[in-house]
Amino acid sequence: MFEKYNVIIIGAGAAGIMCAIEAGKRGRKVLLLDHAKKIGEKIRISGGGRCNFTNLNIHPNKFISKNPKFIISALNQYNQEDFIKLINKHQIKFHEKKLGQLFCDGSAQQIIDMLLLECQNAKVILKKETIVYNIEKKDDQYLIEANTGKYLCDSLIIATGGLSVPKIGASAFGYEIAKKFNLNIVETLPALVPLTFSEKILEMCKELSGLSLEAMVSYNKIFFEEGMLFTHRGLSGPSVLQISSYWKLGDDIKINLSPKIDMFKFLENKKKLEPKEDISKVIFKILPKRLASLICKEVGVSGNISEISNKLLKKLSNQINAWFVKPIGSEGYRTAEVTLGGVDTNELYSKSMMSIKHPGLFFIGEVVDVTGHLGGYNFQWAWSSGFVAGQYA
Ligand SMILES: Cc1cc2nc3c(=O)[nH]c(=O)nc-3n(C[C@H](O)[C@H](O)[C@H](O)COP(=O)(O)OP(=O)(O)OC[C@H]3O[C@@H](n4cnc5c(N)ncnc54)[C@H](O)[C@@H]3O)c2cc1C
Structure with a gap:
């Protein structure tokens, strides 16, 4: 028997959690899956433990992609000011270090706690240590088989990130799913390395x-x-x-x-x-x-x-x-902060991050061929792309 959800998100990193919150706020029944034991590890180690969560100077020219215009729609829908509002709502103190880079005064854990609290408020169901074995599309739905159960959903979001820092859970899962559904991948390479x-x-x-x-x-x-x-x-x-x-x-x-x-x-x-x-x-x-x-x-x-x-x-x-x-x-993916390349943006609607070929299938965050400069741009992409998918999933 399959457990039924409106939205299933695979990957509970920055992008996946943001998407879960937004879809949950819209009243969608959301399941968030991750193979890791601990949620938000990349956020925890980011910015030297203080998380450089965004930048005051967010602009499309701070991102690398085969299609540089792709990011504009997501940034127009959710930008650094929107994320700063969320941070302020949770009374997290922050400062600008340099060049518009915003860091927590305290620790990156505050960002993880904030996101998990928002998830709870949006009634998101989170399942950790979930290994997904198989994904199939049947009619307009997606069937997911995992060690924690069998699931069914209308919208499936792939938010499993890139290949950097495999020792904290990075995997090629997102690219494999994209290939399975015949989506083009722009060559992946270690970046910010x-x-x-x-x-x-x-x-x-x-x-x-x-x-x-x-x-x-x-x-x-x-x-x-x-x-x-x-x-x-x-x-x-x-x-x-x-x-x-x-x-x-x-x-x-x-x-x-x-x-x-x-x-x-x-x-x-x-x-x-x-x-x-x-x-x-x-x-x-x-x-x-x-x-x-x-x-x-x-x-x-x-x-x-x-x-x-x-x-x-x-x-x-x-x-x-x-x-x-x-x-x-x-130094390769062992120390690279991000992965260049990924799911070709020509395969996705920039407004929603949904696959053009496969309605109901979305890709967000680092798994997509959008790579930010150093300085909070990569998290902003995760928040922005997660937000927009959350509006349409
Ligand atoms: C050391 C370091 C420091 C960084 N510092 C900053 C910074 O200060 N500012 C900034 O903007 N960016 C920073 N980055 C980049 C930033 O962390 C990423 O761009 C961002 O986390 C991407 O978000 P994401 O949600 O797409 O992917 P991720 O955060 O990588 O999340 C992916 C999630 O998917 C899960 N997952 C992976 N494979 C599977 C699978 N097969 N099944 C189930 N779950 C799976 C992972 O466990 C993880 O929870 C840093 C990166 C590193 C490595």
């Missing part, structure tokens, strides 16, 4: 491991000016994570280690005004000491600036303002 290097650059990164600075990292015409961190595997920090979502294997990225200063002009000027100044001391004023020493050694400059040819000063400037490096890959 540290980049790895080999040989000389790796040695340099190891030597500088732990050192961070503000840098401008660019790829083609896209650039991010934020923190950059040397690690024992390569490069990380916000600017590198951001560019990782755009970078293609085999290509270089360009790093400006001192984006506010035109180094050649600066060094030329120094040479004129303070010719006796030691070049390392000059560079120490611009870059952290360890990095400055390494660059001077690499370029082969030492001694008084007046004794260094303009050709060498140019080489040194380029090494600082336009350092080209070729990553050999990324």
Whole structure:
């Protein structure tokens, strides 16, 4: 015998819970299934435990998708202000850290508790540790077989997220269901992920491991000016994570280690005004000491600036303002914050997130080919896409 529901949501992450709340508020009988023991693990570990739950500057240009316009409808229906209203309703204190990024003052658990309370109020039935074995479409309904029972629904929502951080429950389930129903998948790749290097650059990164600075990292015409961190595997920090979502294997990225200063002009000027100044001391004023020493050694400059040819000063400037490096890959899904690609947006109605081919089947959140920049954009996509599906499911 099948238990009957109006709406079944598989995946109780940010998007799935938001959808459950909204559908429940509309009086729909909602069942929310998750294979995990504990709900909201990604929310709990997000933003260093404080959850960067949205951004004040939400705009479609902060998202990557094969169809960049797809996100507009969901954002028009539910944006950062709507989520902030919900946060305020629950009296959760928050602050802007930088660049419009909003974090809880306390802990990310407050967001999970808020969502679970809203679920309870909307009479959502939550079943954890549920393994779904099979999904079939019969007439206009979806039949679901799982270890916790057999279920039947009019609207089935897939909200199982992407592939990042498998140790806290990520799975390819959503993509497999999409394939089963003949929906196209845009190639998936780890994104917002540290980049790895080999040989000389790796040695340099190891030597500088732990050192961070503000840098401008660019790829083609896209650039991010934020923190950059040397690690024992390569490069990380916000600017590198951001560019990782755009970078293609085999290509270089360009790093400006001192984006506010035109180094050649600066060094030329120094040479004129303070010719006796030691070049390392000059560079120490611009870059952290360890990095400055390494660059001077690499370029082969030492001694008084007046004794260094303009050709060498140019080489040194380029090494600082336009350092080209070729990553050999990324740290992969183990540490990636998100998955690039996913269910092709051409398969879905942007207004409702429902499948065009299969009425009643919806995909929301990270499983869809919409990836936000770092800074609260991915959660906003989860809230917005979950909200709209909740209005139509
Ligand atoms: C370390 C880290 C930090 C992050 N920090 C931020 C941040 O501060 N701000 C931000 O905007 N974004 C952040 N992100 C990204 C953000 O967490 C995700 O984009 C967001 O959680 C996606 O929501 P979702 O509901 O689509 O998927 P998820 O949150 O991944 O939820 C998917 C749910 O589906 C369940 N599931 C998976 N497979 C199955 C299955 N086969 N059967 C049943 N259930 C299943 C999972 O257990 C999970 O509960 C971070 C990500 C990571 C990894």
